[in-house]
Each structure stands twice: as structure tokens, then as C-alpha cells.
Amino acid sequence: MDDGDKFMVALKSFVRAGSSTADTLAELDRAIDDSGMAPSLVYVFYDGVHDDEAIFDYVRTRFPQAAMLGGTSCNGVMSESGLGGGGSIGMLLIEDAEGDYGAAAVRLGTDPAACAEQAIHAALAAADCAGELPELIWIYQAPGQEEAVIEGLRRVVGDRCPIIGGSSADNDVRGAWRQLGPDGPMSDGLVVAVLFSSRGIGFAFQGGYEPSGHSGIVTRVGYDRSGESGVATRVRGRQILTIDNEPAAEVYNRWIGGDLAEKLDAGGSILANTTMYPLGIDAGKIEGVTYYLLIHPDKILDGRALSTFACIEEGTRLYSMRGKRERLIERAGRVAAAATANLAGGSKSLAGGLVVYCAGCMLAVGEQMPEVSDAVSASFEGLPFLGCFTVGEQGSMLEKNAHGNLMISAIAFAR
Template sequence: MKIISGVSQKNNSYDAVYDCIRNMATEQSAPNLILCYFTERHNKETIISTLKSQFPSSKIHGCTSCQGIMTDQGFADDHSIAVWGIFDSGLGCYGTSISQFVSHYDIESLTIHLLEEAIKDSGREGELPSLVLLHATSGHEEKIISVIDTFFGSPVPLIGGTAADNHNQGLWSVFTQDGCVKSGISISVFYPSCKVSYSFHSGYAPSNVSGIATKTDQRTIYEIDNRPALEVYKEWTNMSCLLNKKTNLLENMAQYPFGRIAGYMYDIPYFKLAHPTKITNDGGIECFANIYEGEEVFVMYGEKDQIISRPQRVIDSATNFKQEKFVPIGGINIFCAGSMMHIKSSMLDVCDSVNAAMHGAPYICPFTFGEQGRFTGGENAHGNLMVSTVLFHN
């Protein structure tokens, strides 16, 4: 089994794809699955059609990424594209599926349909996959994950990232070899001939203040402890000067997300985060994750140094901190776009630390508007400002 990655910052999408796949093209067989991520300035139709023409038998899956992509070859910003191919000549099988959101399907029915289609596409019907990869557009990730867990009966490890654009303007998309949609769900199932390890972390610390969400509407929080949420948030963060209805909070508020307890490990809570993205016209704080009435919400805090070192810690967690005995074949990392923008000047340092943790093995890492993964306690979840990692190893 072999994994190959490639990255390019050429402006022409056709040239950039060929730049990325030149190492894959030298292999005697085509990759079983190609993952591809690119920024909004690239032409998605050109990218998908070029990959399909070069590797007609390969499955393809990916989404748009915010302001860049990271691989073992470095951090590429602005006009970038990256690919990642898995060559599994053993018993490995892979399947994909995709659909736009359609009126005659509710989210549950659509997700079940896509899972069935992806498993059928893999040729491994009746077997549990080792991994599910989810790329969707923003809005329904929690429901999709719940349906995936119910479908399999017991949680199958999950990794995923919500499609992103450069400035939260809706210029995102998800795609497979069967097409590209601006609003929908795409799924891949993995039956690799190797082992899979995973980790999912926030890397943020809770402050000493919290409250109960007393009025919410899906991803908008209106009241905390029966007080206006914006008023409470200003008190908690001392960020009044940056908070107004015209502010895009995506970059400014990566340091102070809301946190909800996702579970406990040895009586110590771990958290899933919700990233404030804007102030709504009716005075709410809109996030990239659902917050439910009755939930305790903490204001979380992330120092830049902690955010910079976090991806390496997540990889170390996936290896059970036995780095000297662990040599991965390759991996997939999902990194929050808001966190990346918060530490963008230090992304080369992040890349160096990830490369060291990966022992130089190839990986790919888009920057997304929501991250999905499996916590140490076994729960699959959706959050913001998170890092999710999957490692493939013998």
C-alpha cells in the first residue's frame, strides 16, 4: 500500500492538476481513491474533468478549501490545489457518493441513500467500513453524523470537513468523480488493507465562566442565562470593539469560541467548539455548529502557541504517543479555516511540526468551515476550530 501527495500554486487549473499528479502518473497502477482540495479561484470543472481523464478508474472526492492547503510538501496559500492518492493493491476497496440537497429527500433519507450508494460503489456490501469520509456544505452536519452512526449500529470512525471558501461568501462546493454541487453531501467509505488510527481535538482551554443557552435557533444563539447572548459574550471576551452587525467574526473570534462538553476522559471533560461567524440582524450570534437550548456553554480560549502546536499533538494522540514505534503510510488531516487564519503567519512552523509527527509520510490537509471526527471516547461529532486526523499504518 502506498500514498502519494502533490501540491501546486500554478494559476492555470489544468496546469496545476498536472503539476500535482506527476508523481502519481509514474505508478504502474492508478490510485484507488484520489482526494483533491483547492481554493475558490480554481476552475472546479477543469480540475475534476482532468483527474477523470487521467485516472478513469479512480474514485475522486474532495471540497473547496479556505485560503490554502497544507501537505507534507508545505503550506500553499492563495491560488492552490493539492491531491492525495491511495494505491492499495491488497484487498482494499473504496466507494464514493454525492448528492445536492433535494426537496423530496429529508437529510436522514438522503444520508442513508448516499451511504448505501457509497458501499455499493466499493463492492463491499454487508461489511462495515474502517472509515467514513464526509464532505458537506454547511448546515446539517450534526444530523448527517447522527444518521451515519445509526446506520452502522455502532460508530464507525469518521473524518470530515465542511466545504469552505476564502471569505465565507458561499463560494464553496463538494465533489466526487460523479459531479460537483454547491449545496449537498458527499461521502466516501474506506475498506483499506491496513490499519486506521484517528484523533479529534479542540486544543482550546475552557475559561472559568459559563452559562446556559436559554434561547437558540439551530446555529444561532440569542440568550445565555436569559440575557442577550451578545451582551454576555462581550462581557466574557472583552471584545466589544470588534463586535457589531457588520463584522465578519470568522477571523477575529477564532480565539474565543463557544465550547460544549462532548464527553469525559478520566473525569476530565473534552469539548466540541462552535465558532461565532457573524451578528445577525435580530441580535443573535450565528455559529458554524448547532447550539441547543439547555446546553452549558463555556467561552473557550486558545493561545496562538497552543494552536500552532495542536496538529502535532493530535497526531501524537492518534499514535497513542508511541512515535518511536509508529511509522505511518500516510494520513488525512482536517484543520479549521478560522484557526489557520488566526495563525497564518506561522503555518510554515505548523507544517514542520506535522511533518515531524508524520515521520515525513504524505498527508493532505484542507482548511474547512467545520470539522468532523471521532473523539477518544468513541463519539463521532461535528465542531469548529478543531483538528481531525486519520493515519493509515501497518
């Protein structure tokens, strides 16, 4: 190794699967031993069947100086080696002697925006970069307060810094997701990492769906409440009561061809029925091409209202979207390629990457998921990457940080 190589950014991914957390960690440790890595940052994602405390103890003991973050990922992880599958634990080690990295975690209480502010200041302090603007912020959090978290982070960095990440998932949307930060595992928390790479980071955030031709205006939503006061602070929420002054579920059912007719009165979960038919919000255009932020309807409520996995404001025009397996497979590779293209040196400077892929898309793709990991690996030219599967995705789209569903985000590290 020459003197120039000593200061390159290096990535290595490690994935092992098994039913015993101790045995799986032992296998990972043997592989990591052979790598000789001294990481500045460790990402760790894993199937929720595993013991969080054991994983935390291992990472903290093995890499005491590294910033760390991660948590549960639906049915495991993927990497350049393929789909890890059920029972898998994955780690991505990033070695960058000239960069600065810090992580911090908080529990999300009644004021998640304030908690997010607290967390980013703590992460900056951990990186010894208080008051500085990171190149990128990476987050992993409990689902449910994503918009408030982004609002809190924006109070500190605005949209000058991309916010990328995901909402931790379990294997069957029962709420058994967890987050892992520098203080240990949580089930109701937020982990924030600040990245000051010495060589640069590229990023991309997209969905794999297209408009079906139907659209309408959100005319009434269920309000978000603020803290214990119960005061409505914005005309936005995760319950769409009406579209064009009609019950939202009735309108949505027409848009998707009547597939929900039998559930309109009974109500309940429609998550599996709607993965290929999300709602979209026009996020703007690039070279004449419209980009959409996607919203996943998950339940029909009383009064034929719709519950969603993301907040929507009254007055927003919603577009009916549709997807195909082939597009969801191809899109992951395209997002990874777009992140790589955003590096100053393009693919010639690529060291590897990190991908967030929606768990709903993963379940919809099913047996073809190995093709997704292959597509990402091809775009990252076979270099190390780690992918997690989430129930909410955060990213920067048209220079604005946002939360969406059924999305894909990627970051690429320059070496």
C-alpha cells in the same frame, strides 16, 4: 519488491500551485507519472480559484477505477512538503490492493439526513460492500447541515464507525465553496467515502483551546425546521437567543472582556473577532482530562442574539474558551500523533495520513502556518500527508460522532 510488499498500503501526496488550472494539473501529472501509483482512493483539495470541471475531468480520466472525493479548501492545501499556499491543488493517492473503497455524492435537499443515508448506501455499493460496516467514513460537504448529515449516517452505522471529514471552504466565507465527487462538482452537496483498509486506520479529533472560567446555560435557541412543513423537531439551532435568560451576545461579550461592545447594537459579522474565543461544550473526560467540542460564533443578530456555525440544544452548558497561536500550531501535530498512536502498530506501521484543519484557525495563525505543516509532518515522521482547510469539522470524540468548529481531525493509514 517481494510478495509481501505487493499488498502493503502506500500513500503519495502531490501539491502544485499556479493561477492556471491546466498548467497546474499538467505539473501534477508529470509528478504522478513518476510515482507509478495505481490508487484505490484519491483525495483532491484545491484553492477555489481553480476550475472544478477541469480537475474532475483530470482525476476521472487519470484514475478511472479509483474512488474520489474532495473540493475547495481555504487558500489551498498543505502537505509534508509544506504549505501549498494560494492557488495550490493537492492530491493524496492511496494504493491498497487488498482494501475496498467506494464514494458517492448527493445534493443536500430539504431532508439532508435522508440524503446522507442515500449517499452511504451508494458508497457501500460502489465499494462492493453493501450491508457491511466500514472501518471509517470520510465526508466532505456544503456547510450548514452538518448535524443532519451525521444523523443520517448514524441511522446506518450508529457510532460503531467513526465519521471524519470537513465542510468545504472558500477563501473569504462568501459561500463560493464546492464539493467534488464521483459525478462531478457541486456547490450544495455531500460526498461520502467508505474505507475498508487492509491494514488499519487510526483517527483523532481535538481542538486547541482551553476554558477561560466562564460558563452559562443556553435558555433559548432558534429552532431548526423540518422540511417544507416548518415543524420544529428539536429544541436546537444555530441561533443562541439567550444564555442564563439574558441576551446571548451580551453574556458572551462579558465573557471575552467587552471586545464586542461596539457591535452589540449594530450587529453583523463577528467572525474575525471570535476565532480566539469560541464556545465549548463538555464532551466528556479521558483520564480526568475534559474534552471540548468547539462552536464558533459568527454574527450578532437582532435582539443581541448570537449566530453560530454549529447547532446547540437548549439546556446545554456553554463554556467560554480561549486560544493562543502557539497552541493552534502545536495541536495540529498532536492530533496527527494521536491518530498515529491509534494504529495497531503505532508509528512503526505508519504509511501517511490526512488532516482537516479549520480555516478560521489557519487565518488566525497567519504567517506561522508553515509551522503547522511542519508540526504535522514531524508527527507523521515525514511520510506523505495532505491537509485541507475547512469551515466545519467532523470527527469522533469519546466514541461519538460530532460536528464542531475550530477543530482538527486526522486519520493515519497503516502500511
